[in-house]
Amino acid sequence: MPSPLPPLPSRALLAATVLAAVLTGCAPAVTVDPAENAADPGCAPAMLAMPEGVGEHERRETTSQGTTAYGDPTAAVVRCGVTPPGPTTDACSSVNGVDWLIRRSEEDGSLWTATTYGRDPAVEVVFDSSAVASSTLLVELGSAVEQIPAERRCLALEDALDAP
Template sequence: MPLLPPPRPARAVLAAGALAAVLTGCTPAVTVDSAENATDPGCAPAMLAVPEVVGEHERRETTSQATTAYGDPTAVVVRCGVTPPGPTTDPCSSVNEVDWLVRQDDEGTTWTATTYGRDPAVEVVFDSTAVASSTLLVELGPAVEQIPADRRCLDLEDAATGL
């Protein structure tokens, strides 16, 4: 009995799958150094919960544990397991119940946001010309919330009493 070619819709699906496999191979993994505590079990739920897209940038593969990146060229790099920052005078922003310490480089285009009050901490380095910090921190918030907060940048009760 001769083998018949697959029906036309099946051939289209197979061809699309082959094309997707080829295209996926064209985008190399982003080389990212893992954070010093990337193996902390607290990173796993957060990294599993990161979105597939932030802003308009799709998630990309990375070369190390507890990291991810977005955009081609890379616009955002996320690393879980950085050392949690201690008390600081650095600017702090609270975005949907997640506190972030935010710093910018000397040129003003590369920003680093590090969670405050969560252990392990999450660091996000991003190009502010490619993605707005407000969009990025809102979209990453649900993933970061997988790591419980144990303190806040500004204790609202202390602020109300003037302490």
């Protein structure tokens, strides 16, 4: 004679436990060093608004406050609370109303860093361009980053020359 099934609440708890084990066992948390100002209260709305995925990469748990990551293997790491960049001659791109300073890594040509310009706290995204296009990534992160109000904008050289 087969053993009777456990009562319904026990079966639901068992199913939830198995599901949680499967979901948490898929990909370990990504180890990310927090930014120096990761505890800045301005980071909370932006980090809570981060999308569940960028491109074809799902959001992953990280080990630090004010951070998130996408992809397995990791395609992009987001850190809020980096020091806001000051005036610079670095290339600046405006993507759907968010200004980003974008720099290519000297060590690995497929790694790029994009840092918000004119927002405090600043958000930094380190990404592998062979895994996710900057155009996709920055567009999809834009609405979350906009939770931090812009205080300044990038200027083109001709705009700066026209200033009084």
